[in-house]
Amino acid sequence: MTSPAPEPQNSPAWRRYGREGLSLWRLGLAQLLPRWWQVFLIAGIGAALVLGDRGDWDNQLLQQIRQPDNEALTQTAKSLSFWGDVIWAVILALVLFVVGVVFGCPRWRQIAWACLLAVLASTVIVNVFRPTLGRARPNNPVPNGFYGPHLSHAYHSFPSGHATSAFAPAAAIAAASPLIGVPCLLFAGSVSWSRMQLNQHHPLDIMTGAALGTLIGLCFGSAVPGAKFRMRRKRRRD
Numbered sequence: 001m002t003s004p005a006p007e008p009q010n011s012p013a014w015r016r017y018g019r020e021g022l023s024l025w026r027l028g029l030a031q032l033l034p035r036w037w038q039v040f041l042i043a044g045i046g047a048a049l050v051l052g053d054r055g056d057w058d059n060q061l062l063q064q065i066r067q068p069d070n071e072a073l074t075q076t077a078k079s080l081s082f083w084g085d086v087i088w089a090v091i092l093a094l095v096l097f098v099v100g101v102v103f104g105c106p107r108w109r110q111i112a113w114a115c116l117l118a119v120l121a122s123t124v125i126v127n128v129f130r131p132t133l134g135r136a137r138p139n140n141p142v143p144n145g146f147y148g149p150h151l152s153h154a155y156h157s158f159p160s161g162h163a164t165s166a167f168a169p170a171a172a173i174a175a176a177s178p179l180i181g182v183p184c185l186l187f188a189g190s191v192s193w194s195r196m197q198l199n200q201h202h203p204l205d206i207m208t209g210a211a212l213g214t215l216i217g218l219c220f221g222s223a224v225p226g227a228k229f230r231m232r233r234k235r236r237r238d
Helices: 013-051 057-065 071-083 086-102 106-133 161-176 178-197 203-221
Strands: none
Touching: 013 086, 013 106, 013 203, 057 178, 057 203, 071 086, 071 178, 086 106, 086 161, 086 178, 106 161, 106 203, 161 178, 161 203, 178 203
């Protein structure tokens, strides 16, 4: 895997930074596109588990996790759900980018780009699955299951968008810099819990979304030069 080509120092700063982002976008997609089958495999396994859940253990586990009578937990969950969607990733990416600019550290700027691109890619991908599958949310009074293509928010339970968009940037940062990535992964886990506490998602929605987000995040995070984690790529034989 090639690293982003360095931009001449006499070029405008905005152009150098833009080329950094474009290079990481291309490298990240080069890691992700060959793994399209893994994306569908994760979604397929999650959907199969939902369809095979005749004992409704998914819903039973949700009831064990939730504590609806605990108002403090519910308020915490609301805050985590608000800040833990795309918002936290954009803020974190901006902070890392500013640090990289102020201290003249390209690596921090590249980690910021990986964080931002991972959350954007994951948001697009998860919102392709959700309307087409149409799983009813736990707070929807209809029987649990998939109802096919549906535009209503009440049928966008699988996979969890919050879990996907929280784990994608966290995994991207962890792949490039585990030191700051581990707290981000813990935060992503807290965001995922908040969606169950608020009765918005089943555990299988969360697990599938977290797995999707992690895969996407690792693809973009491993594109950062000097990343601690590297995705394996098949080498073509001439």
